Amino acid sequence: MKLVIGGATGFVGREVLRQALNSPEITSIVTIxxxxxxxxxxTNIAKLTDIVMEDGEHYSESDIEKIANADACIWTIAVARTKALTTPFDICKxxxxxxxxxxxxxxxxxxxxxxxxxFIYMSGVAISRDMNQDFRKWDKTTSPEMHQLRCMLEIELVSYASNSKGKVEICCVRPGYIAGDREIPGWVPPNxxxxxxxxxxxxxxxxxxxMGIDGIEKDPLSNDDAVRIGEEALGRFG
Known part of the structure; x- marks a missing residue:
């Protein structure tokens, strides 16, 4: 299986890369x-190809050749919620x-x-596809404009898949608070x-x-469903 990881240097992306490198089922990995x-x-570095892109909107012919014929992609690239409060909106977008x-x-x-x-997109627990909601209620935790953008993005991704004539399947995963590795001694979750x-x-x-290997179970995927699937699959990837 060939896997593309969008954003392999972030908190979640690093773990995607670690588990993918350890999986014998994944024979080729391309990071963007x-x-x-x-x-x-x-140990398994030979199956990794790393693409460093200054501008993620433009793929060169060489980049296209490297990502071609991927079986799955796990996409984690985004401006984090906390950083969005201090980052100009045009950059966030x-x-x-x-x-x-x-x-x-x-x-x-x-x-x-x-x-x-x-295509497995890392969304968030507060995201919905209801564009009639009052986005101002999010102004204490994130930029309302940013929250609206992420809600709309899910709709755009689903629409893209629907119009692809079967070339892509989409899953928007909506985790809640993502905790650090459970084996760290003395780890206490935040408030x-x-x-x-x-x-x-x-x-x-x-x-x-x-889901990237076996097939997408549902879209969107709730936090509880992700916990259930992940706990069952963890021994497979570790």
Whole structure:
């Protein structure tokens, strides 16, 4: 299986890369990001190709050749919620929305395997496809404009898949608070707001990898479903 990882240097992306490198089922990995990846364990480094792109909207012929005929993509590139409060909106939009749409388009158009690309997008628990909601209620936790952008992006991704004539399948995963690795001694979770569910990073990633290999279970994928799938699959990827 050939896997593309969008954003392999972030908190979730690093774990996607680690588990993918350890999986014998994944024979080829291509990472896309603005910074080069760092791999501590180089045992399976031969199956990794790293693409560093200064502008994620434009793919060169060489980039297209490297990502061509991918079986699945796990996409984590976005401006983080906390950084969005201090980052100009045009940059947030470019990185979060424009890079994502350019990525799914390049992957889909370069896929000639005769079966659909599985595009797994890392969304968030608060995201919905209701564009009639009052986005101002999010002004204490994130930019209302940014929240609206991410809600709209899910709609755009679903629409892209629907219009692809079967070339791509989409899954928007909506995790709650993503906790660090469970085995760290003395780890205490932060004060998570009431009503926000939690998921271990390893479980979240294992769920995404399982769907990338075996097939997408549903869209969108809730935090609880990701926990269930990830806990069952973790031993497979570890």
């Amino acid at each position: 990001g603005r910074r080069p990846v760092t791999v501590v364990d180089s 470019k990185v979060t929305r424009d890079y994502t749409l350019a990525g799914i388009d390049a992957l889909t158009k370069s896929n000639n395997k005769g079966k659909p690309l599985r 998570i707001p009431e009503g926000i569910p939690q998921i271990e990073r390893r479980d979240l990633v294992a769920a995404c990898l399982k």
